[in-house]
Amino acid sequence: MLSTLTLLQFRSHRRAEIRCDGRPVAIYGPNGAGKTSVLEAVSLLSPGRGLRRAAAEELIRRQEHVGWKIRAELNGHEVETHALPGSPREVRVDGKVVPQVALGAVARVLWLVPAMDRLWIEGAEGRRRFLDRMTLSFAPGHAEAVLDYEKAMRERNRLLKDQAQDRGWYEVLEARMAEAGARIRAARALALGRIAAAQAGAATAFPAAELVVTGEGPAELAAAWAADRRRDLAAGRTLEGPHRADLEAVYAEKATPAAQCSTGEQKALLISLLLANARAVERPVLLLDEVAAHLDSARRAALYDEICQLSAHVWMTGTERVLFDTLGARAQYLEVSDTAGMSDVREVTP
Structure with a gap:
């Protein structure tokens, strides 16, 4: 399970801190607010270039351009990955510098994004x-x-x-x-x-x-x-x-x-x-970006029922809270907004 996630100078997020309790995480807000960036940060807790296949330089918040950092508590490990301008990203697990491939043994991170529809x-x-x-x-x-x-x-x-x-x-x-x-x-x-x-x-x-x-x-x-x-x-x-x-x-x-x-x-x-x-x-992290938008209400409800049966820690995004209504109190809700080019993440009570 992903217990905590901290983003620093990542994409449009100057700083975001998220604490999780194991329930599916439903993230909603307008297009461009920074919802997918949260999922992208989670995807970088696995080997490779993440769900958007972006270079390390492209992940830097452009206003300050001082480099970015992601910290997480994941399956009992402290994981950190970061990059400075002009440098490749570095990975640490429990305080030790490790190659990216070592992340594969820490957690299984899976994703589905709209770009995969074709x-x-x-x-x-x-x-x-x-x-x-x-x-x-x-x-x-x-x-x-x-x-x-x-x-x-x-x-x-x-x-x-x-x-x-x-x-x-x-x-x-x-x-x-x-x-x-x-x-x-x-x-x-x-x-x-x-x-x-x-x-x-x-x-x-x-x-x-x-x-x-x-x-x-x-x-x-x-x-x-x-x-x-x-x-x-x-x-x-x-x-x-x-x-x-x-x-x-x-x-x-x-x-x-x-x-x-x-x-x-x-x-x-x-x-x-x-x-x-x-x-x-065992205990994967599953990222579903805008997955509910093209499902009818019955198929959407069926998806949520199946998600709640999984041992996976599931993170989902959608433009509106109503897309997640059938989840009710089974999910943890985060609202993402964009003010003057800076994303803000806040937890919302179901």
Whole structure:
């Protein structure tokens, strides 16, 4: 559970302090007030660049431009992440500087944001990020495997671009890529199995999705890269492997690919997957940005009922308090307002 959250000079928030009691957190206020920024701050308590994939410099409150800081009490740990102007962000857990990947062992942070509504019909990169975020919740070491793979691949791609012919260098890098790639594939397979099991036994108002990963390349990756080296040299990059994977989904009840479903069905599938993910891991933090806006009242009430059954600590945003009315006293309410370019967060009694 996220017990406390403090934002300092973050986005439009000069200072915000939030104390939580474990109930779902419903954040409401007008567009542009800083609601999503609160969720973004929580998302940065996990590895990566957060739910908006912003660079550290973009998170600085521009009026003062002195750097930003996020502090939290999360699952019994004191977590801090911050960045000064022109510097990368730093992470501390219980007072010790740690790499970002270490955050994966502290908490599982999952999210659904409006930008993901087109996930099933746009490019594979977004689906791959969605898959790896899901995978990270089951296998905290997945982030390190991805970093190892990408580092070795960048070095191989540099050789390819330079038209290097030294077979020994390629073999060393391809062996490193194959080892990391095998870990990536195994973790992704684990995640899909856990998601399938969580969907199979669930009483839910949302449709189940059948998931499959494609395009990861053959099982013997090192041999495949060696055989394809001439083709990769011509392209100047590595053309196959886990970095080319795609996530395909099928609306199970209708046997319809997600890409061919209606907009509403695609959103419902995403919500279903996030709920299944939250059911399948221990004490996750689940961030739902504007999730209620496009649901009818019955589906919205069903979502809230399911949320309250989860062991997850759920944070939601919406433009109006009325969107959360069916939650009643089951939720903690925060109102966000914007005065003269500065966001203000205050708790409201239900």
